[in-house]
Amino acid sequence: MNWELVKWVAGILLTAGAIKFVFTAFRSIFSKENFEDILDAVGEKCSEGAEATGNFVKKKMVEHKKKAQIKKAEKQNKPIVYIR
Numbered sequence: 001m002n003w004e005l006v007k008w009v010a011g012i013l014l015t016a017g018a019i020k021f022v023f024t025a026f027r028s029i030f031s032k033e034n035f036e037d038i039l040d041a042v043g044e045k046c047s048e049g050a051e052a053t054g055n056f057v058k059k060k061m062v063e064h065k066k067k068a069q070i071k072k073a074e075k076q077n078k079p080i081v082y083i084r
Contacts, residue, residue: 028034
């Protein structure tokens with residue numbers, strides 16, 4: 001039996017199987033449904049991040065307004081003394 005011919009045919013069959021596997025994997029990974037699922041997940045994470053950032057900014061604004069009111073109240077209660 002010619003073992004070189006058997007190795008050559010086996011190599012061709014393995015190469016064809018590998019190409020088919022890679023093609024199927026890429027087609028399933030980059031399919032329209034998976035692409036839409038990825039975009040939906042990214043959109044959800046972006047909206048969650050935007051909500052968290054908005055809440056953080058609102059919290060800081062409230063703190064800043066409270067500090068500003070306290071400073072304003074302290075400034076108004078401060079006695080004015082003139083030295084001549």
